[in-house]
Amino acid sequence: MQGKYILPALVVILLVCFPVAASTGKIAAGAPVFIGETNLDITSAIKDCHVIAWWPEGADASAPPAINLTVKTLNAGNGLITHFNVSPQIFMGHTGPWYCQDKAPFPEVLFVVDPQFTIRVWDLDNDTDISGQTVPATTNITYRIDTNLNLAADYYNRTNLNPSDTIFTINMVDPLGRSVPNIYTGSSGAPATQINRFDSTPFITTPVYFGKHMDDWNRLSRDARGDLIYPPGTYFITASQNLGNMQQAYADAGITDLTGRTTGTTSVTFFTPALLSPAATQQPLVSPGVSLTTTPPGTQPVATFPTAQPVTSKTPYQPLPWWVTVMAIGIAGLFVMKRAH
Known part of the structure; x- marks a missing residue:
């Protein structure tokens, strides 16, 4: 019913x-x-x-x-x-x-x-563009987008706008060619570690936009096996926007270079700094049993060796006197004759 x-x-x-x-x-x-x-x-x-x-x-x-x-x-x-x-x-x-x-x-x-759209790698510590540069893996970075397309995300301009809608797509690829979906704030399993999604579909309402969560990105984070989650090397970040299907409209018009209008690419190269101090990574090579004594700054270390142990010499052989030998033979002869009777 x-x-x-x-x-x-x-x-x-x-x-x-x-x-x-x-x-x-x-x-x-x-x-x-x-x-x-x-x-x-x-x-x-x-x-x-x-x-x-x-x-x-x-x-x-x-x-x-x-x-x-x-x-x-x-x-x-x-x-x-x-x-x-x-x-x-x-x-x-x-x-x-x-x-x-x-x-x-x-x-x-x-x-x-005319649409304008660029993406750069931004050093948050020094507030500067580091696109295409090589920096330590500990540098605090994010991506930065400069655009006038934020005007299309204004409710006064587009009356049917929905916050869940976005025209932007951002993708980051690591040196091994793998897409980076997550941003780790620390090593896997650590109590304070947070795993945030990479800001791949931002809703941009301002002319300057910084990627979210990337200021907490720890590129020295390690996985459960102890390997670096983010290998050192060059990371490429690509961005695109397709407001009103304009990419197809430009293609239909025979316009193929869309850099700065609908697409953009940037990169940054990370190197992993030494995790130990220089003194710890530059130990002098010495032979086994040889140690270096601590010396004041400005002087050369002096090698010291273990104290040699004395070696006991053998006592040379001395022959017996002749009369001792004759007496011993006589005593032995008498002992044999007595046993015979």
């Missing part, structure tokens, strides 16, 4: 358990849009405008625009513009404000921005 309620109940459970898909595609009035974005809903931005136009900065607005674009026909049914593409072929070289040409005095309706 209750079977008819099973399907609706499952639908409700799925809606509760799974987050609503986020959308960065709904653009608020006056919000920036980035070259390469596709399938944007710009209905709120252009309102009842039909033709948008661009003039170079400082140009006379009474003159014809350098470029214009019809976004909505006069007889458009519902007036919605929900699949607008900021095509590189049209908008590259035409960044900045676009105006509604059919509405005097030409109000601004869109602001087109």
